[in-house]
Amino acid sequence: MRLIEKIRETLGEDASSLLEYKSTKIPKEKLTIPGPHSADYFIESDRSPQVLKSLNQLYNHGELGGTGYLSILPVDQGIEHTAAVSFYKNPDYFDPENIIKLAMEAGCNGVASTFGVLAMHARKYAHKIPFIVKINHNELLTYPNKYDQIPFGSVREAWDMGATAVGATIYFGSEESTRQIQEIAAAFEEAHQLGMATILWCYTRNSAFKKDGTDYHSAADLTGQANHLGVTIKADIIKQKLPETNYGFRDIGFGKQTEDMYQKLTTDHPIDLCRFQVANCYMGKIGLINSGGGSQGDSDFKAAVKTAVINKRAGGSGLIMGRKAFQRPLKDGVEIIRSVQEVYLEPEVTIA
Template sequence: MDKTTKKHSRKINLIDKYMDIEKLLKEEARSLLEHRCNTIPKEKLHLPGSDFIDRVCAISDRSSRVLGSLQQIFDHGRLGMTGYLSILPVDQGVEHSAGASFAPNPDYFDSENILKLAIEGGCNAVASTLGVLGSVSRKYAHKIPFIVKLNHNELLSYPNRFDQIYFAQVEQAWNMGAVAVGATIYYGSPESDRQIQETSKIFQRAHELGMATILWCYLRNDAFKKDKDYSLSADLTGQANHLGVTMEADIIKQKQPTNNGGYLAIENFGKTSNLIYSKLTTEHPIDLTRYQVANCYMGRAGLINSGGASGEDDFSAAARTAVINKRAGGMGLISGRKAFQRPINDGVKLLQTIQDIYLDKTITVA
């Protein structure tokens, strides 16, 4: 095959992939793929790229060892060297119960299959509990970057409480060869003050040992639920992100916003500015997510959005979330249940569908 034929073949493949993505996005395809962002211009952002560590992270106070740990994550998997991330997270066995999480596909009661899915799926890293990763660490720690999720919401206690409790220590993650630790804070909850203080110390220790830090910046308070669930609003999730980067989280994990105006809907709560709603955001999901990126120091800390619960139309939902994240200036997706609650071949296909969106150069930052 000569060069002209190869070039023509690659062009056809790109067109075919673009058409596949359009089919997955359905009636939203044009709105999502052709949207122009007129709120915060992309030129103001520190966007993902193959040089992200050198261009953005290297001027920070992160040590050479932390930079090396981040680089290991960025260099691995199908998205290696692109600056984008595809991470498999499987810590649901604690919070959602192992039965509720793994009954749809009992293979994943075996921790090794979680690692196999991450590797076969071409992920940059796998995020899971101390127990899951520790049970197979000597076989896999050198094959895929480990992210140990240190705290969890445990729902076996009765009545149920909603709190993040530490199940593991930083040194345990370091000893098994992990390159990063993760933690969740329920911002807005009665326990958030304690969680912030605990996690701040954990992240400091992780950085001292040369590991990167990833923070699940979730909102949790029944008062946030009014006519809508404002724990998914752009203004409140954006502020949660800003608190996360204040604690020197290297990467922020956040649910994608579905609405806005949380500060306005909840009476006698916090402080906001009308400019957020009139100038810095619109109702378009890409613009709402861009506001989340802006609160991550304009992208100096990468924003990865969560994939959400599994359902009937997982491939379309995952593609939609990825397109919004990428076009908003985000750094990638961290998708678990959509992948592991199905046969491994389908799980691999779903993860690679997400990755294909970040590899597709025709899908650009809005």
Template structure:
């Protein structure tokens, strides 16, 4: 641990020793398909993905400060729809102009930028050849009253292709009343995207008010999010985006679905009250076909002064669990641009530090 960047160690605080030296027990690292410079050749080449999909996947891995490491850092900005533009950009009004979103991703050394059809289309001729575009196809808009959990298609795959997107992204709210429609729509969209050579990325989120019980929010439970990931790779998501797990035992606490006691006793060893975060995240990866479809964890909401430490903690857990990287938005763009660039670079430094190894 003494060889690890001291700034990273300092930001981890009292958790540094535990997170940086932990050895995973549930799934051993040798059973995973881990990120690395030859990930496309080693893991994806024998799949049915076309040469164009492989090329576009490699173009994402070959961009930004993490190029050719096998890891990714992505800037996602769809909060203008998902959380309202005012709530998202009032802290930093320059991001009402989508060109500044692209500039932040480029200056921040990101592998790609993920945002809306309108945002990418407004500047596509200037930037589509400079940084990989991920066009987010569907959204849950908050103007409908009362609010609901429904992802609606705002864009078509053809529109994403025409503006020069390398990949398309979509969200499914697994567990919601509307999830059946979303699964069918996104599956069809991903098939179309693959036929045009684009990479597919799925936000595998859970949404159901019943997933909160006894003061615990099971939307981020390892067993539930792991199953969401497994559904996501089933419709051929090339990359899975998921929240970092914060608890476990959703199936047992909510008393629905099916599970197995070995999930909690053997596959996510319960050394802490809710399980070790690296074990919980590795369970998410195991459900991504053992990493054949790599996992990127979301950076979460901005909490102010703790953002940098929180982002580094998430990156360390993701990397040591066997994930491919972080997709962090609000922590970066809801602050002055130079501070946002510094935060993105610090996240990337975790993945660039060869002394932070797979657990």
């Protein structure tokens, strides 16, 4: 079976609407499209040769090496979601070495995890696969739970263990976002001074972002603006949830927005909603990678391929997928990651 036919079969009834869609709001000609020289897009920037070297290591590693696309395994759920609930489906991943092995076996561009996970086996693996150290987290042991991202270590510590990049989360829209923006802007500056690349999890978080039964945390306009704030503090890559709705600013009733803004820039098609996110990443000059989301069981393979198709056709730069892969046996985890990589390797899945 040809690869494009396999992708169509996986997408099922969604195949035509996703693979044949033509986007007209923000034409692809205005985008910086991922390609073999994606790291070179920073040559005119103030990124140092050492940062360019780190970006090249990331973009040129694994199955997608040299394509301009990224497939990253992120496993910070031991802190973000509690370890037991994250790993009970596959207790092997309590052992941090198995996290790194999964990323390597699946041909990922890099592995993103906590200080503890990556430090435990840094001497054995840091030179074999790019490490992305997640420097802050929201922990859920405090009672009652609070929702704040706090540093768990230093940028220098990440550099000392041989990290290629640092990753961080900002909860844009939260009460603590002002401090987080200042904190991570300073951390990214230090990372760049040391020659590491920077990846920002641009998540929105505010109880008011749920209104009248609709959750706007993944609205295209709110997440798009979070992306634009993220690239402003010099993230080299943006991680964002795939948009599921729009009109967050309008329906919640805050921020700056007009109806014309929505009509001119996007539609309700998932590819256009994702392209709205790409546009906010300096029209694709900063790569957008979408998250794979949680594991739902048998539907994971279709959901992962669907997210990859939407991201690629929108002009995005890849997928960062964890739970769908590590919450199942190693062989199956490798298979689902490879199914995503196939989308980015298939030339017939084009930019819409």
